[in-house]
Amino acid sequence: xETAINLAMIIVSVVLILVVLLQTKGSSFSGAFxxxxxxxxxxxxxxxxxLFQFTIGIAVFxxxxxxxxxxxxx
Numbered sequence: 001x002e003t004a005i006n007l008a009m010i011i012v013s014v015v016l017i018l019v020v021l022l023q024t025k026g027s028s029f030s031g032a033f034x035x036x037x038x039x040x041x042x043x044x045x046x047x048x049x050x051l052f053q054f055t056i057g058i059a060v061f062x063x064x065x066x067x068x069x070x071x072x073x074x
Contacts (some may be wrong), residue, residue, distance in 0.1 A: 005069045046064045
């Protein structure tokens with residue numbers, strides 16, 4: 001069981017990294033590191049909104065998986 005959870009953690013973390021990188025692909029490096037404050041307040045639409053919501057879902061799943069992994073590891 002512990003091996004399966006560790007494998008799931010690796011897969012989810014790689015997916016989370018890829019999704020975050022996909023979000024910042026359209027912006028410049030200054031926007032990725034906080035230099036572009038104008039893009040913070042704009043409305044997300046279409047695929048950008050779906051990708052943003054998917055990122056939040058994957059992040060929540062990652063946190064839950066980390067908590068479960070900690071409880072099983074003890």
